[in-house]
Amino acid sequence: MQQSTRLSFWHLPLVFYVKRCRSGGTYGLLWRLGRTQFSCPSRVLKDQWITNLRTSVKTHSPRRPNRLLVFINPFGGKKKGRKIYHSLVAPLFELAGISSHVIVTERANQARDHLLKKDLIGFDGVVCVGGDGMFSEILHGLIGRAQQEAGICENDPSVTLQPSSLHIGIIPAGSTDCVCYATVGVIDPVTSALHIVVGDSQPLDVCAVHQASAPLRYSVSLLGYGFYGDVLAESEKHRWMGPLRYDFSGTMVYLCNRSYAGIVQYIPADPVLSSPRDRTRCLSGCSVCSRTDLTGTSFVRLVCLFASPLTFPDEWVSVEGRFRCVSLTCMSCACPRSPLGLSPSAHLADGTGDLILVWDTNPLGFLKYLYRHTSAQDQFDLPFVEVHRVKAVRFSVPSSKEEEDCEEIGEPNKQKTPDSFLCGLCCSKSSAVSVWNCDGEILPITEVFCRIHGQLLHLYARGIEDQALHGCSVENEATSYIN
Numbered sequence: 001m002q003q004s005t006r007l008s009f010w011h012l013p014l015v016f017y018v019k020r021c022r023s024g025g026t027y028g029l030l031w032r033l034g035r036t037q038f039s040c041p042s043r044v045l046k047d048q049w050i051t052n053l054r055t056s057v058k059t060h061s062p063r064r065p066n067r068l069l070v071f072i073n074p075f076g077g078k079k080k081g082r083k084i085y086h087s088l089v090a091p092l093f094e095l096a097g098i099s100s101h102v103i104v105t106e107r108a109n110q111a112r113d114h115l116l117k118k119d120l121i122g123f124d125g126v127v128c129v130g131g132d133g134m135f136s137e138i139l140h141g142l143i144g145r146a147q148q149e150a151g152i153c154e155n156d157p158s159v160t161l162q163p164s165s166l167h168i169g170i171i172p173a174g175s176t177d178c179v180c181y182a183t184v185g186v187i188d189p190v191t192s193a194l195h196i197v198v199g200d201s202q203p204l205d206v207c208a209v210h211q212a213s214a215p216l217r218y219s220v221s222l223l224g225y226g227f228y229g230d231v232l233a234e235s236e237k238h239r240w241m242g243p244l245r246y247d248f249s250g251t252m253v254y255l256c257n258r259s260y261a262g263i264v265q266y267i268p269a270d271p272v273l274s275s276p277r278d279r280t281r282c283l284s285g286c287s288v289c290s291r292t293d294l295t296g297t298s299f300v301r302l303v304c305l306f307a308s309p310l311t312f313p314d315e316w317v318s319v320e321g322r323f324r325c326v327s328l329t330c331m332s333c334a335c336p337r338s339p340l341g342l343s344p345s346a347h348l349a350d351g352t353g354d355l356i357l358v359w360d361t362n363p364l365g366f367l368k369y370l371y372r373h374t375s376a377q378d379q380f381d382l383p384f385v386e387v388h389r390v391k392a393v394r395f396s397v398p399s400s401k402e403e404e405d406c407e408e409i410g411e412p413n414k415q416k417t418p419d420s421f422l423c424g425l426c427c428s429k430s431s432a433v434s435v436w437n438c439d440g441e442i443l444p445i446t447e448v449f450c451r452i453h454g455q456l457l458h459l460y461a462r463g464i465e466d467q468a469l470h471g472c473s474v475e476n477e478a479t480s481y482i483n
């Protein structure tokens with residue numbers, strides 16, 4: 001059809017562009033393909049128009065991809081990855097002249113292994129069709145590959161990791177799609193595909209999670225111990241429920257009313273630059289992220305501290321007690337379930353993470369904390385919740401002796417709640433330790449050392465757009481055109 005348009009109406013070239021539309025929420029805009037036809041009195045003038053348009057598109061968006069490697073997880077979310085890609089995304093790539101090599105995965109970790117081992121020459125970026133788990137595979141593959149190529153030992157917490165040269169595009173087709181929501185503002189495959197087409201670039205902080213006896217992991221969204229670890233572990237038993245498994249497991253785990261002992265040590269970030277309670281939001285063009293100085297961390301000190309965190313007590317803050325949950329997030333973690341996220345003022349690319357400590361409390365208090373994630377009410381304005389902007393975190397479990405001592409002296413978090421007020425409903429016994437939820441993957445260990453690496457990844461995105469700044473269809477961007 002496009003071909004016949006081209007032959008019969010050469011004097012009526014079609015220009016495609018992006019138009020913005022409001023989404024249902026306060027932030028985030030949907031992008032749609034707009035088209036406009038104009039008339040040209042002569043072929044010569046039409047050719048001039050086309051040449052000039054092509055040149056200006058190239059100049060204004062130098063990162064537009066030509067060739068993409070696409071991984072589709074056919075089992076993510078509601079199992080619609082393949083359909084979403086072929087019906088909504090592939091036609092846009094074709095229109096924009098992007099060629100793609102598509103791999104529908106047949107097993108978990110296939111995408112990661114491919115990125116670690118196979119030839120990637122000629123690709124400008126990698127597209128992930130799936131959820132946060134699939135994104136995590138791609139993130140591990142690309143970061144691992146970049147370190148291999150640079151000859152860097154990624155397990156060494158003192159080294160500066162090398163960013164990957166390939167951008168990642170996320171086409172949301174998972175259960176939570178937190179990374180997509182927190183970087184684009186909407187869960188919409190067409191919007192995400194158009195951000196890829198125009199070659200947007202959004203840097204992203206990555207948290208390296210070092211464990212003594214297990215391989216290094218990376219996290220960009222939630223690294224959570226306690227409640228979120230337990231919810232994930234429980235939800236794996238109910239995968240067949242699809243996205244609903246999290247609500248079901250969340251309720252079950254909530255009813256178990258667990259808390260866990262822990263020692264949390266952290267290096268605070270510079271409080272002059274920003275604060276997790278400053279009520280700002282990291283939006284497209286964020287000034288905090290663009291001012292980020294990635295050279296500021298003292299790496300020598302970090303490595304010493306990994307070996308023995310008490311070496312430099314002036315930099316490390318240490319707290320100990322019983323926690324409902326300990327969460328570390330490099331971004332807001334906004335998602336449809338929690339539109340402002342776990343830490344609404346967190347920044348995508350400022351080189352810091354937000355450490356949220358929810359001390360043990362009564363069941364109603366914890367419910368209040370959880371419920372506030374669904375509204376604009378401040379979830380940090382509760383006496384048993386603390387939040388700190390940090391550069392590194394170390395978590396360990398006190399020995400039983402230490403734990404007894406801690407209970408005797410009465411820690412800030414004080415009164416011990418009963419182990420479980422509905423014990424037996426979801427668990428046969430309550431465990432002394434939880435697991436970590438690392439972006440939706442279970443880490444069955446307790447002791448971790450985490451370091452935030454600023455802007456280690458780049459996405460085809462531009463951060464959440466503020467609806468107040470961009471009215472519907474006000475600013476448009478050329479995507480492509482057909483003559």
Ligand SMILES: CCCCCCCCCCCCC/C=C/[C@@H](O)[C@H](CO)NC(=O)CCCCCCCCCCCCCCC
Pocket residue numbers: 131132133175176177178221222228231232246247250251254333335337338342367370371373374437438439440441
């Ligand atoms: C009363 C309503 C409370 C609603 C509380 C909503 C809190 C939602 C916070 C979501 C934070 C998501 C962070 C993203 C993490 C991703 O890297 C990861 C991989 O996709 N997703 C999960 O681990 C998936 C984690 C999903 C956690 C869902 C927790 C649901 C809790 C429900 C508790 C209900 C209590 C009812 C009591 C009667």
Ligand SMILES: Nc1ncnc2c1ncn2[C@@H]1O[C@H](COP(=O)(O)OP(=O)(O)OP(=O)(O)O)[C@@H](O)[C@H]1O
Pocket residue numbers: 072073074075076077078104105106107108109129130131132133134135137173174175176177178440
């Ligand atoms: N072909 C496959 N078969 C089985 N598992 C796969 C396959 N391809 C990828 N996976 C794994 O499936 C896991 C979940 O996928 P994905 O993240 O896409 O969906 P989800 O879990 O429903 O969504 P979310 O992570 O957003 O909650 C990923 O950890 C990934 O490693």
Ligand SMILES: [Ca+2]
Pocket residue numbers: 205329330331346347348349350351352353
């Ligand atoms: Ca950050």
